[in-house]
Amino acid sequence: MEKYLAIDVGGTNIKYGLVTEEAVILEQGSLPTPKNGANDFLKIIEHIFEKYKSETHTIVMSAPGSYNAKEKTYFIGGSLRYMSDINITKLIKERMDCNFSIENDAKCAALAELWKGSMKSVKNGLVITLGTGIGGSVIIDGKLYRGSSCYAGELSGISTNWTEAYTTKTIWSKYQSTKILLQHYAQEKGCTDEPVTGQEFFENVINGEPTACLVLDKFCTNLATGLFSLQLILDVQKISIGGGISKQPILIEKINQKMQSIYETYPYIHTTKPEICACTFGNDANLIGALYHYTYEVD
Structure with missing residues (x-):
């Protein structure tokens, strides 16, 4: 072997x-x-x-x-x-x-999911990985799309403010990563000197701790907004979320709720609503x- x-x-x-x-x-x-x-x-x-x-x-x-x-x-x-x-x-x-x-790393996550995971047999899909930054990979016609210079799917650098000149101060990774999620929670709790782990944060969410629930809600609202914008460009069947926090069912549930809310609020935007799930391999992808x-x- x-x-x-x-x-x-x-x-x-x-x-x-x-x-x-x-x-x-x-x-x-x-x-x-x-x-x-x-x-x-x-x-x-x-x-x-x-x-x-x-x-x-x-x-x-x-x-x-x-x-x-x-x-x-x-x-x-x-x-x-x-x-x-x-x-x-x-x-x-x-x-x-x-x-x-x-x-x-993000392309590896997609390759794992294509090989033996959530993207197996999917024609068009998107894999998002949440960690220190935010990574992405696009699947078109059942294959990983790399782009003309192997740079396709680099979501961290996408601007979140298109009304002003590009700056790294407003890129997506500054708002949508596990690192940022935990930093926001620590700031809201006033405990910036004591690092909060993802496990501690989600335990607090599950236990109904108000600040944790509010921070997660805002995080998922923003993430769903970004995913909806990408869906308008890519029109995929499925979006798989990877990274350590993707194993938290409440995260996937909340993202789906926020995405559903967008489709209900704007029914005249006729783009397909993608299935959103956790990566099969999670942190091992x-x-x-x-x-x-x-x-x-x-x-």
């Missing part, structure tokens, strides 16, 4: 897992994402690989960033700005002497998608 070391690089944590060729995760863990520089980042990856190199010689990685088709290189970006000018593929292959592939990319897409 072939095994692979799948690594999902996030802005907060680096998740990893030993995965079989059939996408069964045998073992997994996580470590904090280094904030100081590329060398610390590479040390973490090397440390993880050392743990599993007796069982696999292949690393498959999901990370924020983009592929340079001309140079055939991948550069990690997003919140890891210190990796933006570094050829991660070349460095890891040389440093660890292993097989290696890397793909954008990027690991599974990274494996799919290596197995079926890498030459």
Whole structure:
């Protein structure tokens, strides 16, 4: 049985897992994402690989960033700005002497869902991942749409204010991410010095804590507004929500309620109402998608 070391690089944590060729995760863990520089980042990856190199010689990685088709290189970006000018593929292959592939994190989530999850057999769909930022992937005719420069679906940078000049102060990721959701809650509670976890927040929502419910309601209203706008452009059958918080049923329920409200308020806008659900693989989608990319897409 072939095994692979799948690594999902996030802005907060680096998740990893030993995965079989059939996408069964045998073992997994996580470590904090280094904030100081590329060398610390590479040390973490090397440390993880050392743990599993007796069982696999292949690393498959999901990370924020983009592929340079001309140079055939991948550069990690997003919140890891210190990796933006570094050829991660070349460095890891040389440093660890292993097989290696890397793909954008949001695209990995979509590939996992297309392969064995919520997007299987779906012709046109949209996968949204909520984490440190907001990622997206578009599925057209049953295939992942990458665009002319492999940048399609980068939702974090969409402006939320089209009446003024573009600025990163008003991009979607500044309003619609798990990080922002928890920050808003902490601000409303006046506890900005004490980080609030997603689990704590949703426990408070389920228990009916007024501030938590209000913050979630506003978050889902804004998210549904964005999704409706995207639906006017893409006209998809299904939208799958990924990221750690997507496993919270109340989140998906609330987004559906807000989307339904938009359709009821504006019945004369004749766009199809998409099915909205949680990603099948949740927080593991990027690991599974990274494996799919290596197995079926890498030459």
